Amino acid sequence: MTSTKQLNKITLKGSAAIVSEFFFYGINNILYQRGVYPPEMFKxxxxxGLTILVTTDEGLLTYLKDNILPQLTAIVCNLTEWLEKGAVRRLVVVIRESETNETLERWQFEIQSDEEQKNSNNPPKPKDVNTINSEIRAVIRQITATVTFLPLLETPCSFDLLxxxxxxLEAPSQWxxxxxCLITNxxxxxxxxxxxxxHRVDGAVSYKFSM
Known part of the structure; x- marks a missing residue:
């Protein structure tokens, strides 16, 4: 029984991979659900345990897989040390109106290290991969459900990652x-x-409210 628990223990490297993968699928889901790219560009x-739409656009895939995810993995792998220094705390997906560059939606994901969690009201508990995937599944489902209340994006939009x-922090040269990119009111x-x-990831979406 003890050896089984050891095998199921999530390491820092394993956690970094899980968080990085969540952001890949989460960002794809946001872009699809919000219509930033046409549906035919997704598969x-x-x-x-869900059917998730992932872009087939080579340019976008290259941007996410070659530029964003390696950087994100590096960030998460060094998160414990960097958070002690206040070096990195969140990732934000910004959806803008292409013509005016106005921010219409801001998807913010806060990342906490285990040390920060220990000092909060939500101390970390050991988890297996199935439990983690179940929690991630709930987040993905909630992102999908946001189309029921978020305002329709009626103009062409683009996105940025912050x-x-x-x-x-010595950031990559392309940063x-x-x-x-805050939204007033x-x-x-x-x-x-x-x-x-x-690691713990908390998310929120803020959006421009139109009367």
Missing amino acids: QEKKY FYTDKN EDSSA SEEVKLRSFSTSV
């Missing part, structure tokens, strides 16, 4: 400084959270 994949990092909805017992 169905089975993940977390990483909140310490100014002294650029950005504003927070926005509405906000909290998303479900998931945790690997090494």
Whole structure:
């Protein structure tokens, strides 16, 4: 019994891979559900016990897999040390109106290390992969359900990814400084959270409210 528990224990490296993979599928789901790219640019994949739409556009896939995910994996792998220094805390998906560059939606995901969780009201508990996948499945389902209340995006849109990092962090050369892309007088909805017992991810979406 003891050896089984050891085999199921989530390591820092394993947690980084889980969080990184969630962001890949989560970002794809947001882009599909919000119509940032046309539906024909996505294909169905089975993940977390769900059918998730993943882009088939080579340019977007290259951007996510070659530029974003390796950077994200590096961030999460070093998260414990960097969080102690306040170096990185969140990832934000910003959806803008293409013509005006106005921010219409802001999907924010806070990342906590196990040390931060121990000092909060939600101390981490050991989890197996099935439990983690169940929590991630609930988050993905909630992202899918947001189409029932988020305003329809009626104009062509683009997206940006923001990483909140310490100014002294040596960032990749292709990164650029950005504003927070906040939305004035926005509405906000909290998303479900998931945790690997090494990292915890809390999400929320804020959006421009139109009367």
